[in-house]
Amino acid sequence: MQSIERAAAILRMLAGGTGRLGLGEIAASLDLAKGTTHGILRTLRHVGFVEQDRVSGRYQLGAAVLHLGDSHLDVNELRSRSINWADPLAARSGEAVRIGTVRQGRALVVHHVFRPDDTFQTLDTGTLLPLHATALGKVLLAYRAAEPPAELEAFTRRTVVSRRELATALDRVRTAGWGTEIEELTLGEAAIAAPIRGYGGLVVGAIGISGPVERLCDTRYRPHPRLVGHVRDAARAVSADLGAARH
Numbered sequence: 001m002q003s004i005e006r007a008a009a010i011l012r013m014l015a016g017g018t019g020r021l022g023l024g025e026i027a028a029s030l031d032l033a034k035g036t037t038h039g040i041l042r043t044l045r046h047v048g049f050v051e052q053d054r055v056s057g058r059y060q061l062g063a064a065v066l067h068l069g070d071s072h073l074d075v076n077e078l079r080s081r082s083i084n085w086a087d088p089l090a091a092r093s094g095e096a097v098r099i100g101t102v103r104q105g106r107a108l109v110v111h112h113v114f115r116p117d118d119t120f121q122t123l124d125t126g127t128l129l130p131l132h133a134t135a136l137g138k139v140l141l142a143y144r145a146a147e148p149p150a151e152l153e154a155f156t157r158r159t160v161v162s163r164r165e166l167a168t169a170l171d172r173v174r175t176a177g178w179g180t181e182i183e184e185l186t187l188g189e190a191a192i193a194a195p196i197r198g199y200g201g202l203v204v205g206a207i208g209i210s211g212p213v214e215r216l217c218d219t220r221y222r223p224h225p226r227l228v229g230h231v232r233d234a235a236r237a238v239s240a241d242l243g244a245a246r247h
Contacts, residue, residue, distance in 0.1 A: 015201030020058035079110045081241040086113045089234040095211035100136040102146040107137040133159050135181040135193035136206045142173035143203035158183045190216040194235035197244035
């Protein structure tokens, strides 16, 4: 029973972090001996609940446990919990809002709020977006809610098609707690997204805004901090509604 409790504590810790954690960090945070912690991590690795980076030796949640979280969350529940926060995000940012989760190896748009203006717009709900070329998709990839596609298709000259560059981009997402896409799917368009977490801190979706590059970014192609803040605030609010612990 004690081993199960300790394993659960390790999984919660990995789920709540912003990146990979080392053996020493995990042991110290949970006040466990390194030998005990290593034994539990070895067992969790064996069943696919934890993965270890070959280069750094640090640990992160494995695909098996993330897929359990994904299958538990109904798409309709994600949509219904997100609606209350999507409209205010569109109003604050002045941009279109999309909420997505993983389906069929892509990012499925489960809810879409139009820009609060009179321009022509097409409803994206039900659309499947490429994971590697969208802000929603990068967030889902970064937190292991999905696996990268076998082939990284180029949609524009700015699309990341190198697996090494994609891995670097996903590391930045985990470090920052949000992701972006600038002209990688459509020229002239940009997007910002942040993770939506469910019970235990597992990432079950993402929420983001999209619009013209000149409105979302400065002259150096950096997303405006104000817009990043709005997106992250909305993501935290949806996560809280889904039962994630507040940070």
